[in-house]
Amino acid sequence: MKAALIQLNVTDDPARNLAGTVKMVRNAADQGARFVLTPEVTNCVSTSRDHQRAVLAYEADDATLAALRDVARDKGIWLLIGSLGLKTDDADGRFANRSFMIDPKGQIVARYDKIHMFDVDIDASESYRESAGYRPGDRAVVADTDFGRVGMSICYDMRFPMLYQALANAGADILTMPAAFSPVTGAAHWHTLLRARAIETGCFVLAPAQTGEHLSDSNKTRFTYGHSLAVAPWGEVILDAGEAPGVYPFEMDMARLADARARVPSLANRRDFQAP
Numbered sequence: 001m002k003a004a005l006i007q008l009n010v011t012d013d014p015a016r017n018l019a020g021t022v023k024m025v026r027n028a029a030d031q032g033a034r035f036v037l038t039p040e041v042t043n044c045v046s047t048s049r050d051h052q053r054a055v056l057a058y059e060a061d062d063a064t065l066a067a068l069r070d071v072a073r074d075k076g077i078w079l080l081i082g083s084l085g086l087k088t089d090d091a092d093g094r095f096a097n098r099s100f101m102i103d104p105k106g107q108i109v110a111r112y113d114k115i116h117m118f119d120v121d122i123d124a125s126e127s128y129r130e131s132a133g134y135r136p137g138d139r140a141v142v143a144d145t146d147f148g149r150v151g152m153s154i155c156y157d158m159r160f161p162m163l164y165q166a167l168a169n170a171g172a173d174i175l176t177m178p179a180a181f182s183p184v185t186g187a188a189h190w191h192t193l194l195r196a197r198a199i200e201t202g203c204f205v206l207a208p209a210q211t212g213e214h215l216s217d218s219n220k221t222r223f224t225y226g227h228s229l230a231v232a233p234w235g236e237v238i239l240d241a242g243e244a245p246g247v248y249p250f251e252m253d254m255a256r257l258a259d260a261r262a263r264v265p266s267l268a269n270r271r272d273f274q275a276p
Contacts, residue, residue, distance in 0.1 A: 001147055003035040004028035004249040005208040005228040007241045012046035012216045014055055014064055022067055028247045029075035035147065035252075037080040037208040038068075040155045040180040041097070044085050045214040045222055049133045056095060058087045065100065073106030078145055082178025082208055083114065083154050085134075094135040099152050099178065101143040109144070112152035113137025116160055122184050130156075140166050148173035148254060151203070155179040158193045158207075161200060168201035168267055173257055175203045179225075180210040186225025191237070198231040202261040204252060205231040211243050233260035 006024045010017040021042060028036045043064040046052050059065065064084055072079040079102040086096045097114040115138065117131035140163060143150045151167030151174070158164075158177050167175060175197060181190055198205040211226030228241035230250050239250040261267065 001034055001252050001254065002032045002249055003037070003206070003230070003252050004031065004033035004247055005206065005230060005239065005241060006036065006038045006247060007209055007211050007226060007228045007245050008039050008042065009212040009214065009245040010042065010045050010210065011214060012044055012048070012051055012055070014043040017043060018064055018067055021064070022071055024247050025068065025071050025079065026075065028249065029071070029077045031247065031249050033077065033249055035078045035080070035145070037082060037176060037178065037206055039082040039208045039210045039228070040178045041085050041210065042082055045180060045210060045224070046216060047220060047222055048216075052085060052095060052133065053087075053093070056085050056087050059098070062086060069102055069106040069108070072102040072104060076104040078103060078147075080150070080152075080176050080178070080206075082176070088135065090135055092135070095133055096137075097130075097134045097154060099154055099176070101145070101150060101152065103145070110141050110152060112141040112154070113139075114154040114157060115140075115163065116156045118156040122182060128182075140170070142167060142170050142172050148257075150174045150176060152176050155181065158197060161197065164197050164201050164203075165270070168203055169270075172201070172203055173254065175201065175205045177205060177207040178209070179207055181225040183223050183225045186227065190225060190227060191229065194229050194231050195235045195237070198233055199235040200266065202233045202257060202264070202267060204233060204257070205229070207231075209241070211245055233257050234263075
């Protein structure tokens, strides 16, 4: 089956970003991709909470979601919208970082809100407090498609392997990890973490990413790592997109699932144990 990762370099203006994203998704479908995936925060990369309050929308009103649902329907493809920043009705005013699985009729078949918040101090010049603006989700999600069961996650989740064990135990064949990864941690950990999650679960890992310098009219510029990856269940990297934005098609042979799991049946060998 042909799939495609979309690597984006979005700004902090959702309206400005939309046309380019739609064009790339259409291009991927025109190249024969049946499953197309976009990165985390497909609609807006911003570090300013005030700016986000001004430009983000509720799910029902989000123009990016509506337009991408239309593309999925028009092209007859499965589409993972890696995530969108969305307003919520939470009393504290925090946003949702929400991933969507869209079917070939343009219907939303699954939603996943990022569970693990990126609250870190990477070095003296780079720190993040995602939980200050986004509320965490509390539910793991799998989505059924006509080519397999997909376990959904977002970016920082990939550092928490028990989530992926739960998704694999729930029957996931493919794990999606859309991201807007820091260049510092990306260079150190990105490839290793993604390959490890594939090897541990015997799943395909698909990780579309934001890349480069993200222009902003309202706050400081942000940089992301790029290197959208597709990893096979045995841990081989099928695709590494490097740092350029674009459409990256690849072949996904679902028969590799059974082969990897037969060779090392770690899911079947799992045992419960008492914690120390």
